[in-house]
Amino acid sequence: VLASFGIITSFVLFVFESFDFVTDILNKDIIKPSLKNIRNVLIILILLFIIILIPSLISAPFVALLDLANQGISESSGFVANVYSSNNTGLYPDVYVLFGLLTMFALFLDLASPFIVPIGVFATWPLAYLKRALIIRKAENKLKNRENSLTIIGITGSQGKSTTKEILYQILKKKYKVERTPENYNTDVGVAMAVLSEIKADTEIFIAEMGAYRPGEISKMVGHFKPDIGIITDIDTQHLGLFGGHVNLRNAKAEMVRFMKNDGLAILNGDSTACRTIAEELEKLTVLVSSEGGNRKVLELMENPKLKHIFANDITETESRIVFDLNDNDISEKYSLKHAGRHLINNILICIAASNYLGMTYSEIAETLNKIDLELPRLSYETGDNNTVILNDSYNSAYKGFVAAVEYMNHIKKNQKLNKRIVITKGIYELGRDKEAVYKNLIHELKKGIDVLVTTDPLLASLAKKDNLSVEIFNVKKYQDIIYYFRESVEPKDIVLLEGRLHPEVIKAIVSDKA
Template identity: 35%
Template sequence: VTITILVHLLNIASQFAKDHFARMARKKLQKLKNLRVIGITGSYGKTSTKEILSQLLSHKFKVVKTPKNINTDIGISRFILQTNFKDYDFFVVEMGAYKIGEIERICDIVKPEIGILTAISPQHLSLFGSIENIQTAKYELLRYLPKKGLAITNSDNKYCREFLGELKCKVLTFGLEEEFKPNCLIEDMKETEEGIICKFTRNLDGQKMDIELQTKLFCDYNISNLQPSLLTANYLGFDNEEMKEALKHVVSPDNALKIQKYGEAIILNDSYNSNPDGFRVAINNLTKYSHQYKKIVITRGILELGELSDEIHEQIGGEIAFVADELVIIAPDFVEPLKKGVGTKYQTNVITEFNYKELLNYIQKLKNQKAVILLENRMPQIVKEEVEKNT
């Protein structure tokens, strides 16, 4: 009983502190009449979109953003209280949530004028209980926007599309599927040594325009992170030439998939975090390498997928089997569904290696081989250090 009371008192104290920081942060921002706020949320792509958008807008404006992956009400409030916003034009805020109501709480603090919803997927399904609850939580940003605000979201994603008609503000969409009539459509993507070249079709107010863009971004999914940034920049007055010039200075975010030379081998480093769609994109990147390369996927799987976890891991196992020679599973949680998905059809070898020193030894042996190694989701510290030291 004593412990229960103590925990309850600590929770009250913690909530009091959060409320206090939130009130102070809100008051501080309310005094900054010229600072405009852009909120970004979604099941994935939040951090990359924040980084790309901030780089793009910095060509014309002074921009401050929430650092790294700070995206909770308390983290954002503290950042606001520690930051001098003098002379800044825009504040780009990444908004995360683990339950309904958390994004609305952040919106109450920062009062966004523009909101970007990147995607809605089963990420954190075990915390939310259902995809509908995730949708409700993410939509809090778009529903909060003022009548004169702007909502930007992903028309390829059915959960993002579903309630757009209920919003009171202007809505713009982006996507790769023409059938959903996005305002920003990207086509004809080609990856070069400098980055991806693509055709940006802008369809606004009945006026259609095609622009060829040279980017310094790599991997297709970064183009999906670029699209809402292009729409935002266009809305804020960037013309075509300014957009092209600004893109010369936009590079792939640190958390994006990196292609790293590791001796004779190549590492596709996607170890920042993982989600089902991002994992699939990373697997697809293996197909760009010839059969001369041994193709290997090293992963622990994806956490917090709730009741869909086995089904999703089976599907991913099947996609790995189609392109990879070897799958190395480094944690026990999802061994069975991944193995079941791999099956026997394509003779993909499956290894389970939970001993991190043995895993390091396995990776070091690949250094002098013609191999492509996908590191998907968080890696043990000794593996991270090996990659940092040798690439």
């Protein structure tokens, strides 16, 4: 009975897993690991061993049966001889029992693989740690040799890190030899690898994006790479759950400007309450930037003698351009950029402050920004199938960025006289215990300007329905449902906002679909 149960259960599960695996392949859900990483290779070898062992175990009784049939039971020895009876009468029942037992053991190996792989990961951890340490040490030595000829800029924040990095790079490269970390190279080893691969003999400035998922990570990176300019773009709700609260999140981001070089420059977002709190405590030259008029008096009343402010006034925007006046005490300069989105202004002000500190005049920076076409990783404007407008903000998602994207969607709708405003999102991740409160605030903002909400987040959908949000709400379970909704329900001249990280097939289908 036990043998029969093992055989039937294993067969059903193996068939199910096989179909599931084939489906994943067809849907391109299989992640291909890098074989350049020794640790990945070792883990793959462990899995291959399990994969080879499973069919070997299942087929072993049949191999033994053939062996017995050909040679006779009396000539067999070892485990097989002990299991099988000494006469042919009991041969087939015993083989069946062995088949059932081995099948169950194979099933155990299959089901235990999610636990076996972490063991492999843990076992190979010393190799990975040693490799990372060697890369970081090599990068430190390279920077030490360039200490007097290379300026390092470190950028962190809850959102806008990559955007700020790209804007700053495009401004500075007009006058200096500049390199920056590639996309997603924002960990300690990622920055170290960029130092080794990107910095050349004639490089004058290196811009490093630095991310963190727990307290202490930024301070370690700052200790390794020693920025001359430290930037905090914003402190918002992103990763709030990982840090365990607002205070921990603020302190983690503050590590950038607290532990950078004392004779350097700290630049922070003055429209962020958390950033203002950090700036008041700093004892180094600090710049706060602001584009919200209501914060100007608050900033001017701050008493830190090493603090200065840069403001943006008279802000106007069209579908493809932002125009504003910059004020720095008695200095005023008009800026015009070939890029839409009021939410970008504080990022631009930060870049202007850094560029001015490094020797570019405000007029030089204004001339550069007026000419360049900003290629940014966030909120791209696309044309979708059936004459729809797609705002692709799928790089990541945080509360302020979400709200800014919805505001921009309404700006585009008004100027182009578009129809329905549709938001497609998986919600905001890593909010921890504040998730419900953040979502309630978000729903309050969504009331002002959307017609349809499509989400895979059941909490967001539920709260929106409870709030009697006067929009259509679709709570879907799979990314394929999002694609189906788009193809069946979106009409010409609708505007669709893709907010937060979505499945690549969703982006591909919606942005590029011409079916």
